[in-house]
Amino acid sequence: MTANARMLQIGWLVVLSLGFAALLALTFKVNAVKGQVRLVERDIIEAQYARLMLETEFQTRASQQQLADWNAVEFGYSAPRADQYVEHERQLAALGVPRGKNAPNPIRFAMARKPVAEDTTLLPDWLGDEDAPAGDDAEARPAPAASRGGTLAERLARPNATALAAAAEFSQ
Incomplete structure (x- = not known):
């Protein structure tokens, strides 16, 4: 083999090594960009979720009067009054009803x-x-x-x- 052919082989080896190094560097760069894209996608999803929660909150607060009307008319809900509070356990027990004849025994x-x-x-x-x-x-x-x-x-x-x-x- 001549020196020229030997130099040509070494040249090809250097070119292939540089190409492989460039491919490796490019692969690392692509993976880094993919990781950043995933992080941005997570941030986008979190922002969409937060926006959905805020929209729900705004809609709920905007319809407080409607909810109050529904509670009063449909369900009969109202805020507790002062006379609805009990002072001790005996008053609470007095509000109860006696057990039915087929009711299970109380837990002791x-x-x-x-x-x-x-x-x-x-x-x-x-x-x-x-x-x-x-x-x-x-x-x-x-x-x-x-x-x-x-x-x-x-x-x-x-x-x-x-x-x-x-x-x-x-x-x-």
């Missing part, structure tokens, strides 16, 4: 005899001696769970006196 909830804030046996059953709150009736409390042994998970799994009393009351 368990209730502790003492409020939880006053109950000193709730946490000491689960916690050890060091975590138990100090109180006047420390002698009357049952032995702490830590002295009965077991891990925290075992102590939490055991029902305490309050839970047993509530369950017994609920089952009655």
Whole structure:
């Protein structure tokens, strides 16, 4: 092979390499422009959605009087009056009607005899001696769970006196 033919091959290789590099650069540029187009399309869709929401809002506000007329005539809706408010649960219960003869039984909830804030046996059953709150009736409390042994998970799994009393009351 002659030097001329060798130079011609190297020239073609350089031209093909430059063409491939230009094609690669053009591909990256096209993909970048496509990404920008997608972002602009998303912005257009968001703007159309916002415009639709605003048009709906304007139409609604423009027809407030018509809506008020419909509410008054068709549905009988009106703003609440001062005499329609109740002061406590008994007034609200007085507005109710008695249950029908085929109505299902009401749902009952368990209730502790003492409020939880006053109950000193709730946490000491689960916690050890060091975590138990100090109180006047420390002698009357049952032995702490830590002295009965077991891990925290075992102590939490055991029902305490309050839970047993509530369950017994609920089952009655």
